[in-house]
Amino acid sequence: MIVRRVLWPLIALFIGGMLTAGCQQLALLVPEENLAATPLAEENVSTSPLTASLEIPSLVDLSDVPAVGSPPVQLQIPALAIDVPVVPMTWDVTVVDGERTTRWVTPEAAAGWAVNSAGVGALGNVVIAGHQARGAAVFEAIALGELEVGQQILLTDEAGFTAFYQVATISEPIPLIGASEEERALAAAYMAPTTDARLTLITGWPSATTTHRIFVVAVLAPNPAE
Structure with a gap:
């Protein structure tokens, strides 16, 4: 069930890429000034009436969770036999509707970590993207509907620390082209x-x-x- 959550001002809008080799590039557009080399601090989060909050009950005591974590290097979903490397996503500059912005470049042989999102096992939102039809298609099983609520995802950093996450919700497919304002806002909220x-x-x-x-x-x- 989808409920409403905070939206960081000018956070990444979810919009389309170009068709390439029978599938579209995973295009996650982020205003250039919003890119950061470190996880976003809590003071950068604000409430927006435009976007729904995705409020989900916590399974741990958040007072015991560190504020900052290290970048992920490996992602595992045991129920789907997924075990893939995670690398920081780079970005390139593009122009959309006359506005200069940046586009995350999702790796084809690994999952890609958004470097301005949270680290492993820390407070915040760890954002990781992966192709389902390009390259190694690391998230194909997710697109096929094989992932289920309640299943476990393991995220490991370069020091070998592994954090355990439990799937709480899986969105309905959100259109890449022709999305409504509400759908675009919802996609942005997922990445906030x-x-x-x-x-x-x-x-x-x-x-x-x-x-x-x-x-x-x-x-x-x-x-x-x-």
Whole structure:
């Protein structure tokens, strides 16, 4: 069930790329001034009446969660036998509707971490994108509908620390072209910074070509071994 959450002003708008080799590039556009090399601080989060909040109950005591985490290097979804590297996403400059902006370049052989999102096991929103139809198609299983609420996602940093997240909600496909204002605002909300501790996966839909986007939200969960 989709409910409403905070929207960071001018946060990444979810809009389309160009058709290439039978599928569309995973185009996540971010105003150039909003790119940052470190996770976003809580003071950068503000409430917007335009966008719904995606409020999801936490599974851990947030007072025990660190404010800053390290970049992810590996992502695993055991139920789907997904085990893929994660690399920082680069961006290039483009012009959309006459406005200069930047476009994340999603890697084709790995998942891509948005460098201005949160780190592993920390407060905030860890944003990771992956193709479902290009290159290694690391998130194809998600586009095929194989991921389920309640399943576990493991995210590991370069020091070997692994954080456990539990899938809380999976969006309906949101159109890439011709999306309504509400749909564009909702897509932006999925990528916005948060004050809880969550992981958001983004991929295209359907599995063969990209006409829509799917967002998976997982919340930080206790380590089952502890």
